[in-house]
Amino acid sequence: MLLEALPYIKRFAGTTVVIKYGGNAMIADDLQEAFAEDLVLLKYVGIHPVVVHGGGPQINRMLEELSIESRFVGGMRVTDDATMRVVEMVLAGEINARIVTNIQKAGGRAAGFSGKDGGLLRAQKLAHEAGDLGHVGEILSVDPGLIRAMESDDFIPVIAPVGSGDDGQSFNINADTAAGRIAEALDAEKFLLLTDVEGILDRDKKLINSLDAREAAALIADGTIEGGMLPKIDCCLQALRGGVSQVHVIDGRIKHALLLELFTDSGVGTAVHLPPTAGAGK
Numbered sequence: 001m002l003l004e005a006l007p008y009i010k011r012f013a014g015t016t017v018v019i020k021y022g023g024n025a026m027i028a029d030d031l032q033e034a035f036a037e038d039l040v041l042l043k044y045v046g047i048h049p050v051v052v053h054g055g056g057p058q059i060n061r062m063l064e065e066l067s068i069e070s071r072f073v074g075g076m077r078v079t080d081d082a083t084m085r086v087v088e089m090v091l092a093g094e095i096n097a098r099i100v101t102n103i104q105k106a107g108g109r110a111a112g113f114s115g116k117d118g119g120l121l122r123a124q125k126l127a128h129e130a131g132d133l134g135h136v137g138e139i140l141s142v143d144p145g146l147i148r149a150m151e152s153d154d155f156i157p158v159i160a161p162v163g164s165g166d167d168g169q170s171f172n173i174n175a176d177t178a179a180g181r182i183a184e185a186l187d188a189e190k191f192l193l194l195t196d197v198e199g200i201l202d203r204d205k206k207l208i209n210s211l212d213a214r215e216a217a218a219l220i221a222d223g224t225i226e227g228g229m230l231p232k233i234d235c236c237l238q239a240l241r242g243g244v245s246q247v248h249v250i251d252g253r254i255k256h257a258l259l260l261e262l263f264t265d266s267g268v269g270t271a272v273h274l275p276p277t278a279g280a281g282k
Helices: 002-012 029-044 056-065 081-105 145-152 175-185 213-221 229-241 257-263
Strands: 016-021 048-053 110-114 121-125 137-142 156-160 162-164 170-172 190-195 210-212 246-251 269-273
Touching: 002 257, 016 029, 016 175, 029 048, 029 081, 029 156, 029 257, 048 081, 048 145, 048 175, 056 081, 081 110, 081 156, 081 162, 081 170, 121 170, 121 175, 137 175, 145 156, 175 190, 175 229, 190 229, 190 257, 210 213, 213 229, 213 269, 229 246, 229 269, 246 257, 257 269
Parallel strands: 016 048, 016 190, 048 156, 110 156, 121 162, 190 246, 210 269
Antiparallel strands: 121 137, 162 170, 246 269
Protein backbone atom coordinates (compact mmCIF):
# COMPACT_ATOMS: atom_id res chain seq x y z
CA MET A 1 0.00 0.00 0.00
CA LEU A 2 2.88 2.37 0.78
CA LEU A 3 4.31 1.91 -2.72
CA GLU A 4 0.86 2.44 -4.21
CA ALA A 5 0.48 5.59 -2.13
CA LEU A 6 3.81 7.17 -3.08
CA PRO A 7 2.75 8.74 -6.41
CA TYR A 8 -0.32 10.25 -4.77
CA ILE A 9 1.69 11.59 -1.83
CA LYS A 10 4.13 13.22 -4.25
CA ARG A 11 1.30 14.64 -6.35
CA PHE A 12 -0.74 16.13 -3.50
CA ALA A 13 2.11 17.38 -1.28
CA GLY A 14 1.64 21.10 -0.67
CA THR A 15 -2.05 21.11 -1.63
CA THR A 16 -5.10 21.78 0.51
CA VAL A 17 -7.75 19.12 1.09
CA VAL A 18 -11.09 20.11 2.66
CA ILE A 19 -13.00 17.38 4.49
CA LYS A 20 -16.65 17.58 5.51
CA TYR A 21 -16.80 15.37 8.60
CA GLY A 22 -20.13 13.92 9.66
CA GLY A 23 -22.27 10.83 9.98
CA ASN A 24 -21.21 7.64 11.77
CA ALA A 25 -17.55 8.66 11.51
CA MET A 26 -18.31 11.28 14.19
CA ILE A 27 -20.15 8.93 16.54
CA ALA A 28 -18.16 5.67 16.84
CA ASP A 29 -15.05 6.06 19.03
CA ASP A 30 -12.82 3.88 16.87
CA LEU A 31 -13.77 5.82 13.73
CA GLN A 32 -13.12 9.14 15.47
CA GLU A 33 -9.64 7.98 16.40
CA ALA A 34 -8.93 6.63 12.91
CA PHE A 35 -10.10 9.92 11.34
CA ALA A 36 -7.75 11.92 13.60
CA GLU A 37 -4.84 9.61 12.70
CA ASP A 38 -5.58 10.09 8.99
CA LEU A 39 -5.48 13.88 9.38
CA VAL A 40 -2.16 13.78 11.23
CA LEU A 41 -0.61 11.53 8.59
CA LEU A 42 -1.80 13.85 5.81
CA LYS A 43 -0.16 16.77 7.59
CA TYR A 44 3.10 14.89 8.09
CA VAL A 45 3.40 14.10 4.35
CA GLY A 46 2.90 17.74 3.39
CA ILE A 47 -0.83 17.89 2.66
CA HIS A 48 -2.93 20.58 4.36
CA PRO A 49 -6.22 19.11 5.66
CA VAL A 50 -9.06 21.46 6.66
CA VAL A 51 -12.00 19.96 8.57
CA VAL A 52 -15.56 21.31 8.48
CA HIS A 53 -17.83 19.28 10.74
CA GLY A 54 -21.54 18.77 11.21
CA GLY A 55 -23.35 17.54 14.30
CA GLY A 56 -27.04 16.97 13.63
CA PRO A 57 -27.49 13.91 15.88
CA GLN A 58 -25.67 15.59 18.75
CA ILE A 59 -27.79 18.74 18.38
CA ASN A 60 -30.95 16.63 18.34
CA ARG A 61 -29.89 14.90 21.55
CA MET A 62 -29.16 18.15 23.35
CA LEU A 63 -32.44 19.73 22.22
CA GLU A 64 -34.30 16.67 23.51
CA GLU A 65 -32.52 16.90 26.87
CA LEU A 66 -33.54 20.57 27.11
CA SER A 67 -37.14 19.81 26.01
CA ILE A 68 -36.79 21.99 22.92
CA GLU A 69 -38.75 20.71 19.93
CA SER A 70 -36.83 19.90 16.72
CA ARG A 71 -38.59 20.94 13.52
CA PHE A 72 -37.41 20.47 9.96
CA VAL A 73 -38.63 22.02 6.70
CA GLY A 74 -37.28 20.65 3.44
CA GLY A 75 -34.50 18.87 5.33
CA MET A 76 -33.41 22.07 7.10
CA ARG A 77 -33.61 22.65 10.83
CA VAL A 78 -35.95 25.46 11.87
CA THR A 79 -33.62 27.46 14.11
CA ASP A 80 -35.29 29.82 16.57
CA ASP A 81 -33.32 31.76 19.21
CA ALA A 82 -33.22 28.90 21.72
CA THR A 83 -32.24 26.36 19.07
CA MET A 84 -29.50 28.64 17.74
CA ARG A 85 -27.95 28.84 21.19
CA VAL A 86 -27.90 25.05 21.37
CA VAL A 87 -26.47 24.77 17.84
CA GLU A 88 -23.57 27.05 18.74
CA MET A 89 -23.00 25.32 22.07
CA VAL A 90 -22.86 21.86 20.49
CA LEU A 91 -21.03 22.66 17.25
CA ALA A 92 -18.56 25.34 18.33
CA GLY A 93 -18.16 23.87 21.80
CA GLU A 94 -18.62 20.16 22.42
CA ILE A 95 -17.97 18.68 18.97
CA ASN A 96 -15.26 21.08 17.85
CA ALA A 97 -13.30 20.59 21.06
CA ARG A 98 -13.54 16.79 20.83
CA ILE A 99 -12.17 16.74 17.26
CA VAL A 100 -9.29 19.02 18.25
CA THR A 101 -8.50 16.81 21.24
CA ASN A 102 -8.48 13.65 19.11
CA ILE A 103 -6.09 15.21 16.59
CA GLN A 104 -3.73 16.30 19.33
CA LYS A 105 -3.87 12.87 20.99
CA ALA A 106 -2.84 11.41 17.61
CA GLY A 107 0.24 13.64 17.55
CA GLY A 108 -1.00 16.59 15.51
CA ARG A 109 -1.64 20.27 16.19
CA ALA A 110 -5.21 21.48 15.70
CA ALA A 111 -7.04 24.78 16.13
CA GLY A 112 -10.82 24.85 16.50
CA PHE A 113 -13.06 27.78 15.65
CA SER A 114 -16.38 28.65 14.03
CA GLY A 115 -17.20 30.49 10.82
CA LYS A 116 -17.82 33.60 12.94
CA ASP A 117 -14.14 33.85 13.84
CA GLY A 118 -11.96 36.06 11.68
CA GLY A 119 -14.94 36.86 9.45
CA LEU A 120 -14.57 33.43 7.86
CA LEU A 121 -18.25 32.93 6.93
CA ARG A 122 -20.31 36.07 6.37
CA ALA A 123 -23.96 35.09 6.07
CA GLN A 124 -27.50 36.35 5.85
CA LYS A 125 -30.90 34.91 6.69
CA LEU A 126 -31.98 32.27 4.18
CA ALA A 127 -35.22 33.08 2.38
CA HIS A 128 -37.08 29.79 1.93
CA GLU A 129 -40.25 29.16 -0.03
CA ALA A 130 -41.64 27.10 2.87
CA GLY A 131 -41.52 30.07 5.24
CA ASP A 132 -39.38 31.50 8.02
CA LEU A 133 -36.60 29.13 9.12
CA GLY A 134 -35.28 31.45 11.81
CA HIS A 135 -31.50 31.62 12.08
CA VAL A 136 -30.82 29.36 9.08
CA GLY A 137 -28.34 31.24 6.93
CA GLU A 138 -26.86 31.34 3.48
CA ILE A 139 -23.24 32.27 2.87
CA LEU A 140 -22.51 35.65 1.30
CA SER A 141 -18.72 35.47 1.35
CA VAL A 142 -15.79 33.43 2.65
CA ASP A 143 -12.60 35.00 3.97
CA PRO A 144 -10.00 32.20 4.27
CA GLY A 145 -7.35 34.37 5.96
CA LEU A 146 -7.67 32.68 9.36
CA ILE A 147 -7.40 29.23 7.79
CA ARG A 148 -4.30 30.25 5.84
CA ALA A 149 -2.72 31.58 9.02
CA MET A 150 -3.41 28.29 10.81
CA GLU A 151 -1.98 26.28 7.92
CA SER A 152 1.21 28.36 7.82
CA ASP A 153 1.78 27.55 11.50
CA ASP A 154 1.21 23.82 10.83
CA PHE A 155 -2.14 23.67 12.60
CA ILE A 156 -5.04 21.60 11.26
CA PRO A 157 -8.10 23.93 11.18
CA VAL A 158 -11.32 22.45 12.57
CA ILE A 159 -14.35 24.58 11.70
CA ALA A 160 -17.90 24.65 13.04
CA PRO A 161 -20.41 25.80 10.35
CA VAL A 162 -21.80 28.85 12.13
CA GLY A 163 -21.81 32.12 10.18
CA SER A 164 -22.09 35.74 11.22
CA GLY A 165 -24.37 38.46 9.88
CA ASP A 166 -23.47 42.12 9.47
CA ASP A 167 -24.93 42.86 12.90
CA GLY A 168 -23.08 39.97 14.55
CA GLN A 169 -26.13 37.71 14.47
CA SER A 170 -25.36 33.97 14.38
CA PHE A 171 -26.57 31.78 11.54
CA ASN A 172 -26.83 28.01 11.30
CA ILE A 173 -25.13 26.99 8.03
CA ASN A 174 -25.48 23.62 6.31
CA ALA A 175 -22.15 21.87 6.89
CA ASP A 176 -21.91 20.43 3.36
CA THR A 177 -22.49 23.88 1.87
CA ALA A 178 -20.03 25.54 4.24
CA ALA A 179 -17.34 22.96 3.45
CA GLY A 180 -17.87 23.33 -0.29
CA ARG A 181 -17.64 27.13 -0.19
CA ILE A 182 -14.52 26.97 1.98
CA ALA A 183 -12.97 24.51 -0.48
CA GLU A 184 -13.64 26.99 -3.30
CA ALA A 185 -12.15 29.91 -1.36
CA LEU A 186 -9.01 27.89 -0.61
CA ASP A 187 -8.62 26.65 -4.22
CA ALA A 188 -8.55 23.18 -2.69
CA GLU A 189 -7.16 20.31 -4.69
CA LYS A 190 -9.82 18.02 -3.23
CA PHE A 191 -13.07 18.24 -1.32
CA LEU A 192 -14.16 15.06 0.48
CA LEU A 193 -17.55 14.40 2.03
CA LEU A 194 -17.70 11.60 4.59
CA THR A 195 -21.15 9.99 4.50
CA ASP A 196 -23.09 7.03 5.90
CA VAL A 197 -23.27 5.24 2.54
CA GLU A 198 -20.72 3.68 0.18
CA GLY A 199 -20.81 6.66 -2.15
CA ILE A 200 -22.98 7.38 -5.17
CA LEU A 201 -24.88 4.32 -6.37
CA ASP A 202 -26.17 3.43 -9.83
CA ARG A 203 -29.65 2.21 -10.69
CA ASP A 204 -28.71 -1.30 -9.52
CA LYS A 205 -27.44 0.07 -6.17
CA LYS A 206 -23.82 -0.61 -7.08
CA LEU A 207 -21.07 1.85 -6.26
CA ILE A 208 -19.99 4.24 -9.00
CA ASN A 209 -16.23 4.76 -8.62
CA SER A 210 -15.93 7.77 -10.90
CA LEU A 211 -18.53 10.21 -12.19
CA ASP A 212 -18.28 13.41 -14.17
CA ALA A 213 -20.61 16.38 -13.79
CA ARG A 214 -22.61 15.58 -16.94
CA GLU A 215 -23.15 11.99 -15.85
CA ALA A 216 -24.22 13.18 -12.41
CA ALA A 217 -26.78 15.54 -13.95
CA ALA A 218 -28.18 12.66 -16.00
CA LEU A 219 -28.52 10.45 -12.90
CA ILE A 220 -30.40 13.24 -11.15
CA ALA A 221 -32.69 13.70 -14.14
CA ASP A 222 -33.63 10.01 -14.35
CA GLY A 223 -34.19 9.72 -10.59
CA THR A 224 -31.22 7.45 -9.82
CA ILE A 225 -29.79 10.09 -7.48
CA GLU A 226 -32.51 11.18 -5.09
CA GLY A 227 -33.36 12.00 -1.50
CA GLY A 228 -30.55 12.97 0.85
CA MET A 229 -27.87 12.49 -1.80
CA LEU A 230 -29.31 15.30 -3.97
CA PRO A 231 -28.06 18.22 -1.86
CA LYS A 232 -24.66 16.54 -1.53
CA ILE A 233 -24.35 16.22 -5.30
CA ASP A 234 -25.46 19.82 -5.76
CA CYS A 235 -22.73 20.80 -3.31
CA CYS A 236 -20.18 18.70 -5.24
CA LEU A 237 -21.07 20.26 -8.57
CA GLN A 238 -20.96 23.79 -7.13
CA ALA A 239 -17.49 23.14 -5.72
CA LEU A 240 -16.28 21.89 -9.09
CA ARG A 241 -17.70 24.93 -10.84
CA GLY A 242 -15.96 27.06 -8.20
CA GLY A 243 -12.55 25.67 -9.09
CA VAL A 244 -12.07 22.64 -6.82
CA SER A 245 -10.19 20.01 -8.84
CA GLN A 246 -12.10 16.96 -7.64
CA VAL A 247 -14.75 16.00 -5.11
CA HIS A 248 -15.08 12.64 -3.35
CA VAL A 249 -18.14 11.17 -1.65
CA ILE A 250 -16.75 8.47 0.62
CA ASP A 251 -17.93 5.97 3.20
CA GLY A 252 -17.12 7.33 6.65
CA ARG A 253 -18.02 3.98 8.21
CA ILE A 254 -14.72 2.52 6.94
CA LYS A 255 -11.64 2.99 9.10
CA HIS A 256 -9.02 5.21 7.46
CA ALA A 257 -11.38 6.01 4.59
CA LEU A 258 -9.49 9.25 3.86
CA LEU A 259 -6.20 7.48 3.26
CA LEU A 260 -7.79 4.71 1.23
CA GLU A 261 -9.55 7.18 -1.06
CA LEU A 262 -6.62 9.54 -1.50
CA PHE A 263 -3.72 7.12 -1.69
CA THR A 264 -4.99 3.96 -3.41
CA ASP A 265 -5.97 3.29 -7.01
CA SER A 266 -9.36 1.79 -6.16
CA GLY A 267 -10.45 4.18 -3.41
CA VAL A 268 -13.49 3.63 -1.18
CA GLY A 269 -16.10 5.97 -2.63
CA THR A 270 -17.11 8.00 -5.66
CA ALA A 271 -14.86 10.59 -7.28
CA VAL A 272 -16.85 13.40 -8.93
CA HIS A 273 -15.03 15.54 -11.46
CA LEU A 274 -15.50 17.80 -14.44
CA PRO A 275 -15.98 16.20 -17.87
CA PRO A 276 -12.69 15.05 -19.44
CA THR A 277 -12.62 17.97 -21.86
CA ALA A 278 -12.55 20.35 -18.89
CA GLY A 279 -9.69 18.49 -17.22
CA ALA A 280 -9.95 15.84 -14.56
CA GLY A 281 -7.99 13.12 -12.85
CA LYS A 282 -7.72 11.33 -9.55
